Amino acid sequence: MKLLADDKINVIDYDLSVYEGVERIQSIKADGIIFTLQRRDPVEISILFREMESSDIVRVERAVKKLRKLFKRKMALAGLEDYSLFNKMIQEVFLIDPKNKDKIIRMFSWALSDEEGSLEKFEDLILYLMVREHIK
Known part of the structure; x- marks a missing residue:
């Protein structure tokens, strides 16, 4: 257990x-x-982001649920509690900058993974999302 x-x-x-x-x-x-x-490598996480573009609603819901779980886990590790940033992360990936989508997906996939240095990358990306939110 x-x-x-x-x-x-x-x-x-x-x-x-x-x-x-x-x-x-x-x-x-x-x-x-x-x-x-539980696998948390960047490739698996990148696949979850790609599944969000599927026309199959069940696959999309499953991918969102898994990504949200990874996001909450990383937020807890970072000692943060603003889970609304998850939606801002998804917006950043899919709505804000379509020409750089692959690069953004790679950055968020790395940040959500268990790779060495990923927590620092995650904290940097959270700060970036918070700054973008504050500027608007």
């Missing part, structure tokens, strides 16, 4: 074969839970 609470692993599926053909399931067996390591 500590790994789940620390966001080190995720529950990704459930194996119904643990019930060996039983039709009426009364309770969940822990043996059927399938976990995966």
Whole structure:
């Protein structure tokens, strides 16, 4: 449970074969839970940004949910609490500067990752978003 609470692993599926053909399931067996390591590398995060451009609403919602979770986790690490900046980050990526979108996606993907130096990059980008908000 500590790994789940620390966001080190995720529950990704459930194996119904643990019930060996039983039709009426009364309770969940822990043996059927399938976990995966939480990956936070820039490439995976970049893919989430790209999925937000999909025409499939379910994929978009899933990508937004995962990105929001990564954003909140990074905000907590940085000791910040203004979660409204998530929407400003998405605006920055998709609405403000379309010609530099790839570069912006790479910067935010790196900042949201677990790579060395990513927390400092994240703090710099948050400061940038706050300054842009203040200038408007």
